[in-house]
Amino acid sequence: MNISKACYSHKLVIGIDGNEANQQNRVGVGQFAYNVIDQLEKIDRNNSYTIYLKDKPLSDLPKERSGWKYLVFGPSKLWTQLALPFKLFTQKEKIDIFYSPSHYAPRFSPVPTIISIMDLWHHRHPEQFNKKDLYQLTKWESYSVKQASHIITISEFTKREIIKFYGLSEKKITVAYPGFERFNLKDNEGVIKEIRERWKIEGDYLLYLGTLQPKKNLVRLIEAFNILNTKYKIQLLIAGKKGWLYEKIFELVKEMRLEEKVIFPGFISEEEKPYLIAGAKAFILPSFYEGFGIPVLEAMSLGVPVIASKEGSLPEAGGKAVTYCDPYSVESMSEAIRKVLDLNEKQRDEIIGEGKRRVEKFSWEKCAQKVLMAIEGQKRKHV
Numbered sequence: 001m002n003i004s005k006a007c008y009s010h011k012l013v014i015g016i017d018g019n020e021a022n023q024q025n026r027v028g029v030g031q032f033a034y035n036v037i038d039q040l041e042k043i044d045r046n047n048s049y050t051i052y053l054k055d056k057p058l059s060d061l062p063k064e065r066s067g068w069k070y071l072v073f074g075p076s077k078l079w080t081q082l083a084l085p086f087k088l089f090t091q092k093e094k095i096d097i098f099y100s101p102s103h104y105a106p107r108f109s110p111v112p113t114i115i116s117i118m119d120l121w122h123h124r125h126p127e128q129f130n131k132k133d134l135y136q137l138t139k140w141e142s143y144s145v146k147q148a149s150h151i152i153t154i155s156e157f158t159k160r161e162i163i164k165f166y167g168l169s170e171k172k173i174t175v176a177y178p179g180f181e182r183f184n185l186k187d188n189e190g191v192i193k194e195i196r197e198r199w200k201i202e203g204d205y206l207l208y209l210g211t212l213q214p215k216k217n218l219v220r221l222i223e224a225f226n227i228l229n230t231k232y233k234i235q236l237l238i239a240g241k242k243g244w245l246y247e248k249i250f251e252l253v254k255e256m257r258l259e260e261k262v263i264f265p266g267f268i269s270e271e272e273k274p275y276l277i278a279g280a281k282a283f284i285l286p287s288f289y290e291g292f293g294i295p296v297l298e299a300m301s302l303g304v305p306v307i308a309s310k311e312g313s314l315p316e317a318g319g320k321a322v323t324y325c326d327p328y329s330v331e332s333m334s335e336a337i338r339k340v341l342d343l344n345e346k347q348r349d350e351i352i353g354e355g356k357r358r359v360e361k362f363s364w365e366k367c368a369q370k371v372l373m374a375i376e377g378q379k380r381k382h383v
Contacts (some may be wrong), residue, residue, distance in 0.1 A: 003008065011047055014375060015095040015111075016040075017053040020102045022058055024241075025267065027211065029118050031294065032154065032178055033101035037061070039368030041068055047376075050095060052087065054079050058205070060101040080140070081107045099375055101152075103137070105144040112149040112378055116371075117141075119312075120161045121215055128244060150378045152176050152371055155313035174374040177316075179364030180297040181272035192279040195272065198371045199265050205235040206337065207280035207304075209295055210287075213243030217286040217309065217327050222252050222262060224286075224333035229261060232341055239276065241267040247378030278302045282340045287316065288327050292366070293317040297362055300355030305348060307336045317362075321355035 022035035038052065041062035048067040051057070054076040062068060071091075075083055080100075085108040088098065098106065098113045105113045122129055122137050129137070145151065145166050151173045153159050159173050185191075195201070198315060206225070210216055225236045236258075238249070248351075253262045268276055277283060283299035284307040296317045299306050308314045309327040325336035343351065 011351050012096045012376065013048045013050065015050050015052060015088070015098040017080070017098075017100040017102065017104075017106075017312055018053050018057070018061070019055075019079070021057060022053055022061065024058070025241075029102050029116075030115065032036045032118065034061075035179060035364040036101050036176075036368050036371055039364045040372060043365060043368055044372055052084060052094075054083075084224070085109065097375055097378060098114050099371070100144070101371075103141040103144060105148060107143065109147070110264050112146060113144075114150045114152060114375060114378060115148045116152045116154075117158060117162060118144075118154055119158050119289065120165055121289045123165045124289065125159070125215065130244065137330050139155065148172075150174065150374055154178050155316050157313035157316060158291050161350070171265075174370060176367045176370035176374070177362055177365050178292050178294050179362050180301065180359065181274075183298070183302060185274055185302075188275065188278060189333050191272075191275045193252060195276055195279065199237070199263050200260075201235055201263065203233055203235070204281040205237050205263075205279070207237045207277060207299075208285065209273065209277065209283070210240045210285070211243040212238065212240055212246040212249055214245050214276070215288050217288050218249045219252055220255070220283065220327065220330050220333060221286045222249065222258070223330045224337060225262070226258060227330070227334040228337060228341075231338075234281065234341070236262045237265060237276070238262060239265045239268050239281070249278045274298070274302060276278070277304055280304050282307055282337070284337065285309065286325065286327050286333055287312065287314070290314055296322065296361050300352075303356065305340050305351050306355065307333075307340055319354075319358045321351060321358040323351075 018037060020030045021037050023030050051070045053070055053072045054074060056072050057070045073087055076295050084106040088106060089110055095111055098109055098111055101116045103117055105115050122134060126134055153173060153175055156175055159175050160169060162173055163170060276297050282305045285293060285295055286309050289312045291313060293314045296306050296308055300321055306318060306322045308318055308322045308324055310324040311327050323336050323340050326332035
């Protein structure tokens with residue numbers, strides 16, 4: 001069903017900031033932005049879209065067609081502050097509403113604007129951010145929230161955070177749960193074997209996949225793993241790019257002499273990611289805080305048991321299919337890992353089955369439908 005026609009018959013001209021989607025290695029907000037834009041092009045042929053960019057669109061973005069075009073312009077420096085507002089005010093073809101699938105809206109806008117917020121970790125722990133980045137994040141986010149006609153977020157948890165920190169009415173916020181990629185793996189055993197050989201994985205392994213930064217709670221994960229190190233013949237893979245304040249993670253591995261047991265493969269390509277997940281004995285996401293937790297869905301869809309923090313939004317993603325731990329307790333984390341490693345075949349199959357049923361609740365198409373309903377709903381208020 002074309003949800004646009006079902007919800008709102010008048011054709012709109014919708015502008016979207018596509019820059020977060022227009023990057024090679026997409027994580028977090030970039031992944032959200034790309035998939036929402038990709039799905040909007042597929043599900044909505046009633047409205048017209050202009051995607052605003054600093055650079056020419058990457059080849060995997062939707063192709064231009066009638067009702068879907070890209071507008072590339074600069075200067076790129078302070079683009080949302082200067083170039084974008086100037087374009088919105090001066091362009092001949094006017095738009096009805098502007099959507100930014102990130103925290104930042106154009107500094108000034110002649111039309112109603114909608115933004116998306118993934119999480120507000122920087123409000124809870126500003127000390128974990130570079131001062132320059134924190135200043136821009138908080139100042140630009142603040143004006144964007146204040147001028148936004150509506151806000152889209154990715155979990156009920158983050159919705160409560162927005163209400164808490166910005167004092168907004170819940171009616172001004174729409175929750176659009178993210179989806180995840182349905183992987184189609186080919187030659188599983190061959191690719192997984194090659195991955196094992198490359199990173200010297202000798203047997204079973206636990207996998208963390210994400211940015212290496214303090215909120216991911218990797219120091220406690222290593223400490224929890226160390227408790228189990230002598231009892232279980234297993235390795236821990238901590239995969240992902242280095243983020244803010246990552247050094248302590250590597251230092252701890254050296255201090256505990258776990259260099260052969262804890263492996264750091266670095267950034268994992270989208271092509272290799274599903275194979276790395278599929279080969280794991282268990283996937284673990286011990287974060288203090290997550291806006292949602294797409295990797296939890298990816299792991300469950302691949303038949304891998306998941307261990308996750310009970311904090312933040314992760315229970316919204318995992319439901320009853322995940323083994324939860326207290327992220328502030330090393331003992332709780334090690335016990336959760338032990339519980340999963342000790343599952344018999346029947347218990348493991350039951351958890352895997354529960355996870356595969358759980359992930360059917362989430363898709364990028366459903367997410368984009370919620371975004372589109374929010375966009376059209378706001379326009380109705382302004383006509």
